Amino acid sequence: APPRPLKPAKHIFSHVEWQMAGWQLKAAGDAPAGCLWASPEEAAGRYALPGAFKAYRPLLTGGR
Numbered sequence: 001a002p003p004r005p006l007k008p009a010k011h012i013f014s015h016v017e018w019q020m021a022g023w024q025l026k027a028a029g030d031a032p033a034g035c036l037w038a039s040p041e042e043a044a045g046r047y048a049l050p051g052a053f054k055a056y057r058p059l060l061t062g063g064r
Contacts, residue, residue: 001026003024003025005022006023007022009022010055011051011052011055022056041061043062044062049061
């Protein structure tokens with residue numbers, strides 16, 4: 001499937017505001033060196049996700 005844009009999101013640190021534009025992609029093959037592919041279940045419970053990704057968390061964790 002082609003990449004599709006996600007809804008814009010923002011994350012506010014103490015004094016900096018990030019305006020984020022996300023893209024959803026399907027990837028195949030081995031993860032790059034030093035990285036791994038995580039299932040939605042692993043992303044929801046085993047691995048920590050940065051707070052800045054809160055807007056996209058449901059897509060990363062399968063709605064968990």
